[in-house]
Amino acid sequence: MANNGTNKNADVLQSSPLGAGGRQRLVILGSGESGVGAALLGKQKGYDVFVSDGGMLKANYKQELIDNGIDFEEGGHTTEKILSADEIVKSPGIPEKNELVKKIRAKGIPMISEIELAYRFKGDSKIVAITGSNGKSTTTSLIYHICKSAGLDCALVGNIGYSFAKQVAEDPKPLYVAEISSFQLDDIKDFRPDIAILLNITEDHLDRYDYKFENYINSKFKIIENQQQEDYFIYCLDDEVITKHLENINLQTNPLPFSMRQELNKGAWIKGDQMMLKVQEERMSMSIYDFALKGKHNQYNTMAAGIATATLGIRKERIRDSMADFHSLEHRMEHVATVRGVEFINDSKATNMNSTWYALESMRKPTVLILGGVDKGNDYSEIEELVREKVKAIVCLGIDNTKIHEAFRMIAPVLDTDNAIDCVKQSFRLAEKGDVVLLSPACASFDLFKNYEDRGKQFKDAVKEL
Structure with missing residues (x-):
């Protein structure tokens, strides 16, 4: 063409x-x-x-x-x-x-793409666009929550569920907070967010990118290809894939990194148990124990959201309060119920290895892990160490579970199920008081379910039937 x-x-x-x-x-x-x-x-x-x-x-x-x-x-x-x-x-x-x-x-x-068409007619409105292999929905929702709490007239759009183009057509806003996937970025031309966030890049969707990781990386970086000097680029300095790629491009935007490993002149970082944030003249600190979102991965997500909302001029007191009272998303580390001392967590949105790694990393109790579905080329050795440390049994929820058996049969008991009801019953049988049953499948859901939402809903319904 x-x-x-x-x-x-x-x-x-x-x-x-x-x-x-x-x-x-x-x-x-x-x-x-x-x-x-x-x-x-x-x-x-x-x-x-x-x-x-x-x-x-x-x-x-x-x-x-x-x-x-x-x-x-x-x-x-x-x-x-x-x-x-x-x-x-x-x-x-x-x-x-x-x-x-x-x-x-x-x-x-x-x-x-649809986001390109929406951008064409968005007028003078601002866009905060969030992409990454993991954490997009959580970070997008947290930014939206902070903006709404601060009284900004904004809309939550994009890959998170509501069409950006439809919002522009029916109820245009001065600010759009948009979750953007690599697939949506593939067909942009002029799309230019005022604030672009790149959370992380891990191997995902490689079947769409000729099984070349570099193609997927390039797709993610399209989020900043049209940015200019007055725009902002928020990114994870600890992500080696991102930092290595940045060495090879001429950045045309204002970089605002976040890190857990080093103090920064601007951006956000973790020092001890404090998140430090510095954007322009705005400075703030907040205990990580006050974050509503728990787990190391959510500290990254919260730092990114803090930088973005400070860049929008929201006062630090409002940012701090909103970070503390935010409710996590459905199907993302969602507490379902505690039944006879066994906690059930729905992380159905975890459709790749990195998401499941983060979910396991945050577990503090013995865990019955539910894995399986449509495998996207998973390397289960990525979570082997965490499985050895934290998992007492694995229950498969999928049609073909061969790779899971091969990866873990020498580490923990591995059982097969092919529907949510049996899966929940078997998991409950294997768990004891004080344990967690974690649905974090590391796979797509299309073999047995309509989508990850359907999988998560059926899981929650089955838990409530116990």
Whole structure:
């Protein structure tokens, strides 16, 4: 695809979607939250919008398209209609190796992500964008919580659940706090956050990046590729992948690092049991024991949130209070119940090894660990030491658990289950008073569940039935 042609076409659309030859045709591939949001914004801005989905539309999304007079198809793609587009918004779930995507690329039709379309029409609003392999949702939600508590008029958007484009179309705000995935970053052009946060980079989603870690790293760093001198880049100085990559790029933005290992001139760091924060003239300290979010990984998340909100000019007293009263997210280290002395924790959102490592690292009681699902190329040796130290038994929740058995059968008992009810019953049987049952699967959920939310909900329902 020729870059010059793409940029020229996109610039024309940005200035006016109503071209001289009639309305510009915008095709949306995928009808999930982001796809329908893009369709609604495109319609509002005067595009001729067509939505195409290879699967069946959810009833609520279909009704939204009908109510807004947006043309769509489901259960398959009409190639001719798609290739007649002036521009295409691609769902982040559709990979480059998709045959239809290959045809679009071959024809040179500009293809963007929903966040790019939203950015095009966000006006003077500010964006805080958060990405990373782990901790995105928690950090995004904490920043939003601090901003709301400080009285800022803002919206929580992006990968966390609500379409950025739909928010811009229906209820624009002066500030957007956006969780951004690498898939969403892959198809940006001009997207430029005022504050960009890169929490960490570990091997994840490599099946989407030709199994080349460098491709995934480059995707994450796209979050700052359009930033300028007046913008801010918040990143983890302790992450060797990030710091090594920074050695090879010319940073055009203001860096604000955070660290547990060293004191800094600006940014945030942990000294003893105190978090120290210094941004411009704003300085604050806070005991890590007062953080609502527990565990070492959440100290990193909290530092990132503290820097971002201080950069927005929020007073340190408000930041401190909000960090102390924040409630953790559903499906992320979520306390479910304590049944006859056994605590159940739902960490269903842990779909990779790094997330599960952090979950185990924070355990302070003997643990029955629930693993399994769709393996994304996991190397279970990454958690072997923690399993030896903390885990008394492993219960698999998946169809193919071969790799888990091979990795841990000499360390702890490993049992198989293929549904949430049996999984919870077996885990409870293996646990004793004072133990924890931790669902932190390190795998995707699609073999047995609709998504990680469905897995977490079924787990919680099964616990309540004990």
